[in-house]
Amino acid sequence: MTTQAGWQRDRDGLGVWEHRGKVAIAGYGYSPLDRRWDGVSMDRTLGAFQVIAMQKAIADAGMTPDEIDGLMVCPEPAGDTWAQADRGLNRPFFAAPYDTEDGLSYTSAKWLIDEMARQGTPLTNLKYIDDKAPYIGPEMGKAAQAVGDGLAKNVLMTYNMGNVEGRYHLEEGIYSAGGRQWSAPWGWMTSAMMQHAFVFLQYCTKYGGSRDDLAPFVVNQRRNGLLTPWSFYTQHEPYQIAAEDYLDARPVAWPVTILDSDRPVQHAAAFLFTSAERARDAKQKPVYVMSHAQINKPNRSTMATLQDHEDVTDLLVKILYDGAGVTANDLDVFNPYDGFSVFTQTYLEAFKWHGVGRGEAFDFYKGDIRVEGPHPFNSSGGNLGNGRTRTAMYTDCIEQLRGIAGARQVQVKAETAACGMVTPTGNGHIFLSTVPS
């Protein structure tokens, strides 16, 4: 195993990224999308989906599996376990390779390597394996950095979101231990939802407006998702929502409602990072990596505040833009994270996309933000439009820059793109371009 110390770009003053334009995404792939794994279909497990995405990414680049010399895997389970022994379900496992959680509720690098071989696409030349990569926000930057630093020539990077049948993340018991001793007694759920409800309320107090002002944005996210053939909504709820649906949505942690929240789904994606030179000979039009940036800022007190979120996203964008040597005017396609809807404006305003400054997002949302319009905001539809893939915003950036986004293809210039996830205080972002300089 090769490890990278200090790969993050997480502080001011780093200037232009040393590998700006020298690393590219040559291929990408994604699996089908299911609401949940049904516990029966062994060709639709999380592991099976991840292998499909990996095979597609390699094929998309026009490469062969033996050309892949680097593998980056985030092994964190995103959903519940299959067995759910802690809840008394004790669901039995299956025949190998599904005789443990590995491949069902998460995928390890070893499991994926073994399964790629079983599926006839063995990765026989791996020299660099990162089997403990972070979630996709920072993982994208880490993969780009690995190629730039020469740890491998062709790094295949994976990310998946699992969702199995069963009760979802219940928090049971009378006692609250660890970090939860400071929050659960007052009914706090382990989720970004409540933190962002507070910051959103602070935003409305500071700048005016209310959750009603998010309606045009949430409605447009659904619209963009419905323009994506494989999205959850296209497959299962193929109708547009109206502003009234949003305004009347069932509250969960008011002002956050069910329509501010993303649907958990089962889905996997993979991205193939290579050098700019190699990408120029690849099958597809290269998408160059111009910069990456990460933020990881623990809360000072029980909760972060609006000021905290504005400060750290300002820093994030400065690192990212400085790294790419660009300004806000240079950013064409922009897919900020939307799980939950109530914090997307923090990113929009930090990136100053289309000139939107602090406190101006609600007015911007009232304008024409459709993909065919002048301000095609979040052209992917994000998690809200597709289901909680956490990767739709990345695949959309690549598709927009290649000009293959289909019904979602923006009509404005699409030569650069930025996206990232997850929350303002913990995230990674990447800046992409069709030209290396």
Next chain:
Amino acid sequence: MSKTIPQPDEVSKPFWDAVDQKKLTLQYCSACDRLQYPVRPTCYDCGKSDTLTWREVAGKGHVLETMVVHDTRVVRRKVDVPFNVALISLDEAPYINFLSNLPGTPAHQGPQGAAVELFFEELEGSGGRFIHEWRVVGQ
């Protein structure tokens, strides 16, 4: 209100012992001259542990914002929905904030910016354990 019962650990035990004696004591870093809450093994700013002591604070604060829980995964609190969850800033150190259910204030009526005062609520089924809570002044 069926609040869950905080389970003290080695670092937080002095805090909860003080709460049980109806005192709100926060960590204080003498090197940074900063209060700290929630309790941590080290100072948020300087990372030291031997500079941390305990300091009792006055129970005066203000409501930053109030959200309302309508649906929760915290099973013990399901019977309480809808209920307020307010974020309270401490007057003597506004960078310190606490959660509160604002007992006495109906759901969706959490007054933004209102003054609140500390009290200690006995926890159901805890055998005499308390928790720090806040209520709107005058209610």
